[in-house]
Amino acid sequence: MAEFVCRYCRIPSDPTGPSCPSCGAPIDVRDVVSDSGWEEQPPIRDMAKIAFGGSTCQVEGTTVPVADFGLNGNESIFFSHHSVLWTEPTVTMNAMSMAGGWNRVRAGLPLVMMNARGPGHIALSEDSPGEVIALPMRPGHQVHVREHRFFAATTTVGYKWNQSGVWYTTGQGDDTEYHYPVGYNIDAFQTDGANGLLLLHAPGNVFVRNLAARQPICIQPTSLLYKDASVGMALHIEYPNAGLMSWSTRYSYRQVWLRLWGPGRVAVQSVYERPEGSEWITGTSGATETRW
């Protein structure tokens, strides 16, 4: 009999259960794929349980889901301190040592990351309606996550943050202003010798796409949720054909895209921030252009 593999986390799973024990995705639902190839990530069902090591994570609620971790004595998770909703007194919480504090403050990232160790329950929630996305990680797996989307992870997952390297400037001389459309930093998560579980929180709905080698896609920079480390990214700037309108119209209505190319997975969230202003772009970290 062929082994059943969850189509969302790609880990061998139990086809008879209501949800995948590794990522919580419902098993008994039809695959929903748009004509363009985006696969809708089905929301984790209310009260679905994810198993990792000897511990569990139960996802409760559907509007602003809560991740309720039942940790055994040997397992621990890390998360941003503002995500704690409640905890049992038996759970031990400590701050993680975070190098590069100034850079994190500058990038608006939480300076204090917490570590919780069992035994006991601790529950986390975020501050906007959306979905909890569970990414089980096998050894050697590396994903990049847009800043502020990280929710929680097992301590078997390594965490570092790198400069996104994606920027453009407006203005000149002393008026030069730097813009980081995908964020100043990007979070990088990697597993080495052990399995791990990474949880993200995405406002709105989540869609996933597998890009073939060198296959490009342009997305709103702030809609990026995560991507495999193998997926490349750079800016792509489009200038519309302004026809008979003034030449400045072309520059005022330019679109700044995040251009991604495969191979690998890309996930977007349907809620994103309004793109930044429309000043003339004077420099970039490297961008392709289309002038229609």
Added chain:
Amino acid sequence: MERIECQWCKAQNEAGQSTCSTCGAPLDARNKVSDSGWKEAPRLRDMTEFRFSSSTCQVEGELVPVAELNLASGDSVFFEHHVLLWKDESTPLSALNTGGGIKRMLGGMPHVVSIAHGPGRVAFSRDAAGEVVVLPMHPSMEIDVREHAFLVASHSISYSFVRIKGMTNVLHGEGMFMDRFVTSGEQGILLLHGYGNVFERTLRPGEKILIEPGGFLYKDSSVTMNTVQQNVKTGMMRHGMFLAEMTGPGRVGIQSMYVHAGAE
């Protein structure tokens, strides 16, 4: 005659009913309880209707639900004035001074609550995605509710407030108001708006749970609340993380969406 007990408010209902006539909770849906013992507040079905006193309440919508009341003559409800979504032109309104004016103003709390009198229709909603939580109150009950969570309450409930010093406030960082609702000889109904999803847990005597203050929604007055500080050291800096320690016996309600003052 066969009766069905509502799993949320424990009211008895006639067999064959699909929703509780006292609180609107679905009677034909399974009670959802997590492994850790939190019970989900029932998601009221769109257009669910239930009765209180001689009036009715219909809950409309599911993302930001509206509570629409059809007040009978002689019935009235009170509420913070900014939660009023619409009213019949002929529905009379009056105001009640809660006292503590300047302190409540400084705390961002209204010092006047409005009252709508029957007969007539009024409708209420809050400003973000969440749930309407219906708490029927039996005589001699006392419930404490976090500030800005109260949607509307029936006239038989008396209203006061207390200021909790040292508790991190969602908006102002220092201290928070807690609304107190008490029934004496008559039943009443209290409607709250919880942001995100709402969960309830019943603590045994002496049982403790630590809750992020922004996630606290309501509690029975028998549950004691204390502020506990967790010292978190990061390099040269030390951060104080404040949590609310709840000790049973009694019910505690939490909401899953909040803004932590220290995270802004």
